[in-house]
Amino acid sequence: MHKVLGMFLAVGLLCSSAAQAAGFIEDSHADLVLRNFYFDRNYLGTTPQAAAREWAQGFILNVSSGFTEGPVGFGLDAKGMLGVKLDSSADRAGTGLLPFDRSTREPADDYSELGLTGKLRISHTELQGGTISTFLPIAFASPARLLPQTFRGAYLRSSDIERLALHAGWLDRINLRDSSDYQKMSVAAPNGRFNGAATSDRFTFLGGDYAWSEALTLRYYHAALDELYRKDFLGFIDNRPLGPGRLKSDLRLFVTAEEGAAKAGPVDNRNTALMLTYAWGSHSLGIGYMRLAGDTAMPYLYGTEPLVITEGTLSSEFLNPKERSWQARFDQDFAGLGVPGLKGMLRYVHGDNIELPKFGGGGLSESEKDIELSYVVQQGSFKGLVLRLRHAWYRNDFLAGASHRDDNELRVNVDYTIKLW
Numbered sequence: 001m002h003k004v005l006g007m008f009l010a011v012g013l014l015c016s017s018a019a020q021a022a023g024f025i026e027d028s029h030a031d032l033v034l035r036n037f038y039f040d041r042n043y044l045g046t047t048p049q050a051a052a053r054e055w056a057q058g059f060i061l062n063v064s065s066g067f068t069e070g071p072v073g074f075g076l077d078a079k080g081m082l083g084v085k086l087d088s089s090a091d092r093a094g095t096g097l098l099p100f101d102r103s104t105r106e107p108a109d110d111y112s113e114l115g116l117t118g119k120l121r122i123s124h125t126e127l128q129g130g131t132i133s134t135f136l137p138i139a140f141a142s143p144a145r146l147l148p149q150t151f152r153g154a155y156l157r158s159s160d161i162e163r164l165a166l167h168a169g170w171l172d173r174i175n176l177r178d179s180s181d182y183q184k185m186s187v188a189a190p191n192g193r194f195n196g197a198a199t200s201d202r203f204t205f206l207g208g209d210y211a212w213s214e215a216l217t218l219r220y221y222h223a224a225l226d227e228l229y230r231k232d233f234l235g236f237i238d239n240r241p242l243g244p245g246r247l248k249s250d251l252r253l254f255v256t257a258e259e260g261a262a263k264a265g266p267v268d269n270r271n272t273a274l275m276l277t278y279a280w281g282s283h284s285l286g287i288g289y290m291r292l293a294g295d296t297a298m299p300y301l302y303g304t305e306p307l308v309i310t311e312g313t314l315s316s317e318f319l320n321p322k323e324r325s326w327q328a329r330f331d332q333d334f335a336g337l338g339v340p341g342l343k344g345m346l347r348y349v350h351g352d353n354i355e356l357p358k359f360g361g362g363g364l365s366e367s368e369k370d371i372e373l374s375y376v377v378q379q380g381s382f383k384g385l386v387l388r389l390r391h392a393w394y395r396n397d398f399l400a401g402a403s404h405r406d407d408n409e410l411r412v413n414v415d416y417t418i419k420l421w
Contacts, residue, residue, distance in 0.1 A: 027066025030420040037146045037413040039095040044406040054095045055087040058146040077117040081147045084110045096145045096178050113180040125158035137233045138223035140305040149177040166208040172201045176303040186302045187264045193297040198263035202226035215240040227260035229267045229299045245280030268294040275309040282336025286329040297321050314392035318351040325351035341376040360399035369393045386415040
């Protein structure tokens with residue numbers, strides 16, 4: 001498989017030299033994202049580390065070619081990334097913005113990486129090989145830090161069948177958001193839920209989204225992390241008019257079990273969740289409920305986002321064994337109040353019935369409160385510049401060491417995209 005990917009990428013590189021190929025240059029585009037990120041997580045009480053606090057500047061160059069002419073079109077994409085430390089120290093490292101030495105905890109002054117992706121297209125089907133980004137319920141590449149997380153592998157997407165978007169892929173390595181190296185994949189294991197040291201070099205997936213109607217989309221995906229776990233996802237999204245606004249119903253079901261030798265430990269989980277959001281005018285109000293059943297927590301790829309209905313919470317994912325959580329969320333677009341570009345969000349999430357024998361037994365609970373403001377500059381020299389301010393308050397009643405964590409978290413980031421061509 002490595003040889004196949006190498007040959008595929010070589011074809012893409014060869015095509016890049018054919019500048020006369022119609023579409024390859026004419027349909028290309030490039031942009032440079034400047035991302036300034038401040039992260040401050042303050043731990044309350046007696047903890048091994050008082051705070052995780054860093055400030056860094058990121059540069060993300062995206063270059064994408066068009067496709068050559070003919071029934072089979074070839075192209076090449078490139079992503080260059082650089083992260084630069086502005087402020088950090090050994091006693092404040094570990095925010096996910098910068099890599100750090102595991103023995104001394106000294107953060108790196110800078111880090112960089114280059115990703116190349118060969119691609120070919122037939123009709124409305126595209127195959128990519130090399131550096132891959134997937135944004136699917138079973139593998140969602142995290143964009144939540146300074147530099148985005150990526151994979152290495154092959155990714156097939158097709159929309160040749162009307163109303164159906166198909167996705168299939170094979171991945172063998174992951175590049176974490178605070179790393180410049182590819183490594184084998186593992187399972188996220190907070191609170192000792194799984195053996196996080198167990199690794200795999202094969203993650204496969206297949207599935208798609210079907211637009212049943214203008215209002216209803218049906219979704220199904222199957223994925224397997226070799227020798228660790230397998231996962232099935234079923235869901236639907238229904239968004240239809242109701243009274244003066246629209247009601248969005250988002251149902252998600254994850255079923256996970258052991259795969260092969262189960263090197264990360266037993267896996268037995270069913271996660272059922274429903275999020276109802278009513279939007280009217282410039283407001284929206286959402287109510288959600290998520291319930292985990294089975295003997296273990298829900299596993300997901302370490303370094304990615306689990307994409308459950310609590311997605312976007314800042315400090316926790318509410319995926320512990322037996323956990324039941326509910327949330328309320330309110331969003332406001334201030335354009336309706338005369339301030340275009342300004343948006344805000346308030347959210348409260350509470351989880352209980354948690355079973356963690358190592359950290360106090362059963363009946364444990366956790367909660368989080370979030371507030372977020374974002375503003376997009378509407379005109380002038382810095383039109384399109386995005387400023388985000390996010391604050392979270394997280395609390396739990398776990399009893400053992402670092403797992404009992406009360407913290408307050410602040411994130412401030414400024415994104416500015418310069419279109420090069």
